[in-house]
Amino acid sequence: MAQFQEVSKLSSQHPKPPGLVLQYGTAGFRSNAKHLDHAMFRTGLLATLRSKKTKATIGVMVTASHNPEEDNGVKLIDPMGNMVTAEWEGYATQLVNAEQDDLLIVLKDIIEKETVNMSQEANVFVGKDTRSSSVSLSQAVLDGVLALSGHSKDYGLVTTPQLHYMVCCQNTQGKYGEPTVEGYYRKLCQLLYSIVSLCVCVSLFVCFFFFFFFSSVQHAIHSFLPLHLSVDGANGIGALKLHEMESHVKSELQISVFNDGSKGKLNYECGADFVKMQQKPPTGMEMSPGERCCSYDGDADRIVYYYTDSEGQFHLLDGDKIATLISTFLKELLTQVGLDLKIAVVQTAYANGSSTRYLEDTMKVIVRCTKTGVKHLHHAAQEFDIGVYFEANGHGTVLFSEVAEEKIQLLTQDPNTNDERKRAAQLLQNTINVINQTVGDAISDMLLIEAILAIKGMTVQQWDAIYTDLPNRQLKVKVADRRVIDTTDAERRAVSPAGLQEAIDSLVKKYKLARSFVRPSGTEDVVRVYAEAETQESADALAHEVSLAVYRLAGGVGDEPKPLH
Numbered sequence: 001m002a003q004f005q006e007v008s009k010l011s012s013q014h015p016k017p018p019g020l021v022l023q024y025g026t027a028g029f030r031s032n033a034k035h036l037d038h039a040m041f042r043t044g045l046l047a048t049l050r051s052k053k054t055k056a057t058i059g060v061m062v063t064a065s066h067n068p069e070e071d072n073g074v075k076l077i078d079p080m081g082n083m084v085t086a087e088w089e090g091y092a093t094q095l096v097n098a099e100q101d102d103l104l105i106v107l108k109d110i111i112e113k114e115t116v117n118m119s120q121e122a123n124v125f126v127g128k129d130t131r132s133s134s135v136s137l138s139q140a141v142l143d144g145v146l147a148l149s150g151h152s153k154d155y156g157l158v159t160t161p162q163l164h165y166m167v168c169c170q171n172t173q174g175k176y177g178e179p180t181v182e183g184y185y186r187k188l189c190q191l192l193y194s195i196v197s198l199c200v201c202v203s204l205f206v207c208f209f210f211f212f213f214f215s216s217v218q219h220a221i222h223s224f225l226p227l228h229l230s231v232d233g234a235n236g237i238g239a240l241k242l243h244e245m246e247s248h249v250k251s252e253l254q255i256s257v258f259n260d261g262s263k264g265k266l267n268y269e270c271g272a273d274f275v276k277m278q279q280k281p282p283t284g285m286e287m288s289p290g291e292r293c294c295s296y297d298g299d300a301d302r303i304v305y306y307y308t309d310s311e312g313q314f315h316l317l318d319g320d321k322i323a324t325l326i327s328t329f330l331k332e333l334l335t336q337v338g339l340d341l342k343i344a345v346v347q348t349a350y351a352n353g354s355s356t357r358y359l360e361d362t363m364k365v366i367v368r369c370t371k372t373g374v375k376h377l378h379h380a381a382q383e384f385d386i387g388v389y390f391e392a393n394g395h396g397t398v399l400f401s402e403v404a405e406e407k408i409q410l411l412t413q414d415p416n417t418n419d420e421r422k423r424a425a426q427l428l429q430n431t432i433n434v435i436n437q438t439v440g441d442a443i444s445d446m447l448l449i450e451a452i453l454a455i456k457g458m459t460v461q462q463w464d465a466i467y468t469d470l471p472n473r474q475l476k477v478k479v480a481d482r483r484v485i486d487t488t489d490a491e492r493r494a495v496s497p498a499g500l501q502e503a504i505d506s507l508v509k510k511y512k513l514a515r516s517f518v519r520p521s522g523t524e525d526v527v528r529v530y531a532e533a534e535t536q537e538s539a540d541a542l543a544h545e546v547s548l549a550v551y552r553l554a555g556g557v558g559d560e561p562k563p564l565h
């Protein structure tokens with residue numbers, strides 16, 4: 001067929017290095033950018049097939065998120081803006097690893113297995129981050145789409161969640177929003193205006209009573225707006241997009257952007273991953289004591305907040321604290337509107353033990369633990385009326401079931417609802433709209449958090465004080481083959497190699513309030529070790545001892561892990 005001749009022709013311009021094997025991992029393909037040209041072209045081919053199969057627009061995002069500048073990667077976005085299914089992840093791995101001469105055989109095999117109608121039209125949206133390699137790599141994706149006569153739309157520089165949003169808007173015929181970057185800002189920011197204005201109405205109402213005691217109403221509003229926030233853009237796409245969004249929110253939210261890419265290197269000593277892992281502020285950020293700050297990652301799908309206190313002590317408010325703030329807010333609103341909706345928080349094994357305890361024992365919400373990787377959390381969250389999911393590293397969002405959205409919508413229109421209930425229903429409605437339900441989104445999460453803090457009149461210190469994190473430590477161990485470690489119970493227990501779990505169990509027993517687990521990373525060639533305990537010294541010592549156990553029992557390479565102190 002002529003169609004396949006074009007594939008042969010164009011694929012020879014994007015040849016596969018013989019013998020190279022890549023795996024569609026936790027977040028798509030990731031590697032040094034030099035190894036990815038063929039993977040991009042072939043992901044373009046697969047996205048076209050997926051589009052024909054689903055009769056919908058598919059997204060392809062070129063990014064390696066928080067990884068170093070030299071790396072790159074690619075992920076596929078399904079019609080509703082979700083991650084692609086596990087089955088198609090498998091096809092992606094097969095197609096990308098086919099040696100040059102076998103490419104057509106593997107391609108035709110997928111077409112046959114999935115009974116793809118090749119005369120069906122195909123549409124693929126493509127986006128990229130700010131890495132210098134992203135320019136040619138996204139062109140390789142576009143070539144792949146072209147090779148199978150698919151239509152493509154190149155969104156150029158966008159955040160990962162923006163591309164997820166575009167795909168969802170396109171496939172819901174605009175019901176989710178307008179599939180443009182401007183449409184995205186309008187949707188998200190308008191809601192900040194209405195959330196804030198609802199709040200101002202309440203402030204005005206309160207001020208009316210206190211008018212004669214305290215100076216003026218105007219003063220109260222001015223002290224409320226605009227909000228101030230310092231953002232570390234990780235020298236990536238998020239910084240660029242914040243500048244773009246500025247004009248939409250400048251009277252409600254003043255953002256000072258640091259690490260905006262004008263001089264520093266992407267993700268280097270900055271960004272959400274650096275801040276979370278190192279538990280310290282990014283370089284290049286000016287912070288005054290008590291000031292609210294946050295960091296995005298390299299493709300702006302993660303966010304963490306932090307501040308330093310008057311003694312210079314650093315305080316991190318990670319994904320767990322964000323999930324707690326958002327679920328508290330939603331639960332309070334549900335009580336006010338009197339709706340009996342099932343709300344749950346979904347976490348991974350990396351969630352701080354204090355957060356899980358607080359959510360279950362004090363807030364009395366259902367907590368679920370899944371494997372690492374947003375796709376797992378997303379699926380679990382879909383089982384509830386309202387599913388709040390966050391990885392501890394700040395990647396997360398909230399999902400509302402259709403039933404929940406309908407019930408809330410009805411309440412906002414019900415003439416028999418009293419003012420207080422109506423206001424709460426309206427806030428819930430606005431919250432639904434400000435949230436990017438397709439995937440974790442640093443910009444959307446930031447706007448929601450800012451609105452919640454304003455509505456609740458809460459400082460970052462008060463938010464931080466909801467519970468106290470258990471001291472914790474994450475380490476990496478190099479082993480010859482990390483696949484020798486197999487886990488169960490949402491990655492909290494190791495079933496192989498023999499003796500490893502027993503060794504961890506006996507080490508954990510030595511410390512108070514301790515917990516530790518190990519798992520092979522899905523994005524890096526390392527085994528990750530997590531430990532938490534009553535004191536930082538204990539968490540550090542436990543993490544080191546568990547690292548040694550991994551090194552000895554799972555084939556460690558290089559030098560033995562050294563103690564932290």
Ligand SMILES: CC(=O)N[C@H]1[C@@H](OP(=O)(O)O)O[C@H](CO)[C@@H](O)[C@@H]1O
Pocket residue numbers: 026027065350372373374391393395520521522523524528
């Ligand atoms: C401990 C940790 O933060 N792991 C991260 C990291 O996965 P690993 O499989 O642990 O390498 O990258 C994933 C993709 O960004 C993210 O979803 C996940 O939370």
Ligand SMILES: [Mg+2]
Pocket residue numbers: 065066297298299300301302
């Ligand atoms: Mg990311």
